[in-house]
Amino acid sequence: MRLQDKTAIVTGAGSGFGAGIARKFAAEGARVMVADIDANAADTVAREIDGVAQVVDVSDAASVTAMAEAARAAFGRVDILVNNAGITHLPKPMEEVSEEEFDRVFAVNAKSVYLTARALVPGMKAARAGVILNVASTAGLSPRPNLNWYNASKGWMITATKTMAVELAAFGVRVNAIAPVAGETPLLQSFMGEDTPEARARFLSSIPLGRFSTPEDMGNAAAFLCSDEAGMITGVALEVDGGRCI
Numbered sequence: 001m002r003l004q005d006k007t008a009i010v011t012g013a014g015s016g017f018g019a020g021i022a023r024k025f026a027a028e029g030a031r032v033m034v035a036d037i038d039a040n041a042a043d044t045v046a047r048e049i050d051g052v053a054q055v056v057d058v059s060d061a062a063s064v065t066a067m068a069e070a071a072r073a074a075f076g077r078v079d080i081l082v083n084n085a086g087i088t089h090l091p092k093p094m095e096e097v098s099e100e101e102f103d104r105v106f107a108v109n110a111k112s113v114y115l116t117a118r119a120l121v122p123g124m125k126a127a128r129a130g131v132i133l134n135v136a137s138t139a140g141l142s143p144r145p146n147l148n149w150y151n152a153s154k155g156w157m158i159t160a161t162k163t164m165a166v167e168l169a170a171f172g173v174r175v176n177a178i179a180p181v182a183g184e185t186p187l188l189q190s191f192m193g194e195d196t197p198e199a200r201a202r203f204l205s206s207i208p209l210g211r212f213s214t215p216e217d218m219g220n221a222a223a224f225l226c227s228d229e230a231g232m233i234t235g236v237a238l239e240v241d242g243g244r245c246i
Contacts, residue, residue: 002227004029007075009067009120011058011112012085014041017135017180020215021082021222023049028223030080033071037085058085058112059104068119077127080226081120083113083157084135094148102149109153113160121168128172131226134161135218136177136237142245154179158237165235174234176225181241183213209242 008025012018014036022032026049034049035056036042046053052074057063071078087108089101113134124130139147140154158177165175182203204210221240224230239245 001029002223002229003080006030006079006226007033007071007077008080008082008226009033009035009054009071009078009116010082010084011035011056011116012037012135013082014038014045017183017213017215017218018082018084019045020217020219021084021135022051022219024216024219024223025080025226026051028227031075033067033074035067035085056085058083058115059107061115061118064112064115064119068116072123078120078123079129080131080133081116082133082135082222082226083116085112086135086137086154088147088150091146093146097149105149105153106156109150110156110160113157117164121173124173125168125171130173132164132168132173132175133222133226134158134175134177135222136161136179138179138181138239138241138244141179141237141239161237162235169234174230176230176234177237178218178221178225179237179239179241179245180213180218181207181244183215183217207242207244208246211242213240213242 008030010018010022013022013034022034025032032051033054034042034046034051035054037057039055042053054067054070056067089097134157136157137154139151140158143151161175161177
């Protein structure tokens, strides 16, 4: 019960890593808002963990503001924010990614961090407490070819994590990131380009532990970083990647 009496928002929590984080937080005693662009997915996970479902488009300012207001109405305060929602473009040479694809990747993966900070940091500053966790990627540390702009968006997130940590430390707010390798999530096929046994074997050959990340892996790492046990940890990008970045 490391998160007993804490309140949390997890974006992109209707599936994949976000759902794993939401489930772990609830198991550790937190009250969780399951925020996702897919209403049915958010509702399903929220019912499972006795949480609060919220539809949100993290790239839209009004939608993020509504999410923050709904969380404050439901919980009274927000102790933990997990920026997990993310997308990618399909593998292709960098110059072949369309402007629309580029804009969408940076709106969801980067602009969302700004929007959620604008909506929730003032409350954390006032409380002089809070934790923000950004779900980055090994792509931001050890990029793969043909995912150039996705890689760049996750590198941006890691730098944002560090600068947020420096600025917010004086207010008692910690900011960290986790960097998973690809896992059994809806984005796996997009990363690989095709989901075949051969593609999986190639991908897994780059991970020393020989398996993909799981939602449970992400939940365990996130619960630690967002708990008081990690009270002296801020500004880190924790690789949860089976050795991928070695």
